[in-house]
Amino acid sequence: MRPLVARPALRRLTRAASALALVLLASPSARAEGELVAAPSASAPEAPKDGKPEAALPVAIIGPVLTPLNGTDKEPPKRVLAADPLAARAREVESAIKEALQDLGLALDVGAQLPGDGVRELDLVQRAGGGAGAWVISPRIEQLSSDRFVLRLVAVPPKGATLLVRVEQVDGAHLAARAVVMLRDLVSMKLAAPPPSGSTEEGPRASEESAGRSRGRTVLAASSSLFGLYGAFAIYKTGSSDERLLYPLLLLGSGLALGASLIVADEWDVTPGAAWTIAAGTWWGTLAGLNLAAGNNVQPTSNRYAWGLVGGLGGTALTVLAVAATRFDDGDAALVHSGAVLGTFTGSLIEALWRGDLGSQSPNKGFGWGSAAGLVGGGVVASLVQTTPARVFLIDLGCGIGALGGAAVTSPLVFKDKTDEKTRGFVSGVLAGTLVGGAVAYFVTRDHQPEATKGADFHFAPTGGVLGVSTARDGSTAPIFGAGVQGVF
Numbered sequence: 001m002r003p004l005v006a007r008p009a010l011r012r013l014t015r016a017a018s019a020l021a022l023v024l025l026a027s028p029s030a031r032a033e034g035e036l037v038a039a040p041s042a043s044a045p046e047a048p049k050d051g052k053p054e055a056a057l058p059v060a061i062i063g064p065v066l067t068p069l070n071g072t073d074k075e076p077p078k079r080v081l082a083a084d085p086l087a088a089r090a091r092e093v094e095s096a097i098k099e100a101l102q103d104l105g106l107a108l109d110v111g112a113q114l115p116g117d118g119v120r121e122l123d124l125v126q127r128a129g130g131g132a133g134a135w136v137i138s139p140r141i142e143q144l145s146s147d148r149f150v151l152r153l154v155a156v157p158p159k160g161a162t163l164l165v166r167v168e169q170v171d172g173a174h175l176a177a178r179a180v181v182m183l184r185d186l187v188s189m190k191l192a193a194p195p196p197s198g199s200t201e202e203g204p205r206a207s208e209e210s211a212g213r214s215r216g217r218t219v220l221a222a223s224s225s226l227f228g229l230y231g232a233f234a235i236y237k238t239g240s241s242d243e244r245l246l247y248p249l250l251l252l253g254s255g256l257a258l259g260a261s262l263i264v265a266d267e268w269d270v271t272p273g274a275a276w277t278i279a280a281g282t283w284w285g286t287l288a289g290l291n292l293a294a295g296n297n298v299q300p301t302s303n304r305y306a307w308g309l310v311g312g313l314g315g316t317a318l319t320v321l322a323v324a325a326t327r328f329d330d331g332d333a334a335l336v337h338s339g340a341v342l343g344t345f346t347g348s349l350i351e352a353l354w355r356g357d358l359g360s361q362s363p364n365k366g367f368g369w370g371s372a373a374g375l376v377g378g379g380v381v382a383s384l385v386q387t388t389p390a391r392v393f394l395i396d397l398g399c400g401i402g403a404l405g406g407a408a409v410t411s412p413l414v415f416k417d418k419t420d421e422k423t424r425g426f427v428s429g430v431l432a433g434t435l436v437g438g439a440v441a442y443f444v445t446r447d448h449q450p451e452a453t454k455g456a457d458f459h460f461a462p463t464g465g466v467l468g469v470s471t472a473r474d475g476s477t478a479p480i481f482g483a484g485v486q487g488v489f
Contacts, residue, residue, distance in 0.1 A: 057107040058158060060135040061127065062097055063118035065090035068142050077140060079117045086143060089175060093139050093151070096176035097183055104187050106135060114138065121163060124156045133158030135187070139179065145331050146386050147172040151179060155186040164189055216275030217265035221258055223279035227312055228257025230286065234305035274323045276333035277382075278316060281375065284340040285315020288371035295365030315375060322379050332382035334389040338396050339381065342438075343374015345403075346431070353427040356420030395441045402437015406430045 066077035067086055080090040101108050115123045118138040128136040135158060142150040148171055155164045166182040232253025236246050264270065289311020293304035319336070322328070328336075347370015351363035410429030413422040 060106040063114040063138040128156035214265040216272040219275035224257040224261035228253040273329040281315035281319030286312035291368035334392040335382040336378040339378020343370040398441025399438040402433040406433020
């Protein structure tokens with residue numbers, strides 16, 4: 001009877017073992033199937049527990065690079081076009097700012113544009129407050145000389161109504177680097193706490209701004225005071241013989257001239273270039289008047305001082321009008337002085353060439369007319385070209401060496417048996433040497449910056465990685481890989 005009882009129990013044990021084996025064999029596939037089903041949901045981005053989307057990077061809008069119209073701040077700036085001389089520098093600044101945005105935690109809105117190119121400040125504020133808000137940045141650049149620029153960044157933070165401005169004078173080699181630093185300062189300026197109302201920083205800042213205005217007041221005041229002394233002395237020599245009036249007139253003339261120069265420097269921003277240009281008109285005009293009076297043998301000789309006074313006033317008036325019409329920097333002022341020097345020298349040679357005589361009498365008429373013509377010619381050229389004082393000095397040096405070379409070559413003509421023809425040949429050689437020396441110095445000192453800038457604007461770098469994400473109909477995602485090239489072309 002025991003075997004009959006044992007068989008059902010054995011069958012039950014067998015069925016239980018078989019069921020356990022099926023469960024163990026089926027569990028890996030079930031787990032694998034569960035993983036395949038759960039994979040898309042695991043790869044998809046999970047919503048935050050509070051139900052709000054993740055915060056995106058702040059958006060930045062970069063406006064086109066602007067430049068002052070006609071080099072003055074009296075008119076609204078204009079956009080730098082591709083044909084403008086500043087086009088290469090503008091692209092350099094714009095590229096540097098766009099590349100620095102990601103490092104500053106900003107995202108560039110490529111398709112956004114500023115109304116009116118961002119010329120009006122109100123448009124910048126309104127664009128920064130539109131929609132969800134964005135950083136609005138308007139770069140501006142102004143050329144002071146061949147390799148010196150004024151870089152200005154105007155920025156408005158998102159939903160802000162305050163213009164953040166940074167201005168610096170930068171040379172061409174550091175233009176892009178300073179643009180990045182200035183942009184970083186503007187972005188950090190928004191994050192920094194505002195200074196307290198009683199901060200002592202306002203005093204030094206105001207003093208720095210006042211010190212940067214009319215930096216040419218010292219030159220203008222010195223030149224005006226000296227010309228005031230000369231004017232008083234000229235009036236004394238031509239109008240009175242009473243010696244008791246000399247010193248009161250000198251005091252009155254210098255005091256009036258000094259006061260007038262200080263008033264002008266307080267009303268207008270007198271740069272060192274403008275001050276030296278006005279000084280050139282004053283003193284080279286005075287020299288021209290004195291030499292013309294001597295060349296015309298004005299009698300009595302005391303009246304010649306009046307000719308110098310008239311010439312100085314005329315030269316001052318001309319240079320003041322020129323400075324008011326256009327901007328004169330240090331290179332322009334050096335060019336005006338150089339023109340007057342070369343004009344005086346050339347005028348004397350031309351008079352000697354006309355007379356065929358060298359050394360018997362002073363060529364005062366040549367000095368006078370040459371000084372006047374050189375002053376006017378230098379001012380005209382300075383208003384049309386951009387140069388530096390160093391290059392002007394080198395060209396003048398080339399003219400001087402060329403004149404010595406011409407004199408050395410033609411000097412045998414005036415060693416003995418001097419005649420009018422030999423003298424004219426000698427003077428012609430000096431003139432030719434002056435022109436050749438100046439031309440050689442001009443071509444040797446040419447500025448090669450445009451070619452270097454053009455080559456620096458072309459740069460690129462390879463890029464690669466994940467370009468995006470592809471989503472299938474069933475909700476599964478997969479990365480899209482790719483490669484490319486980025487840079488400035």
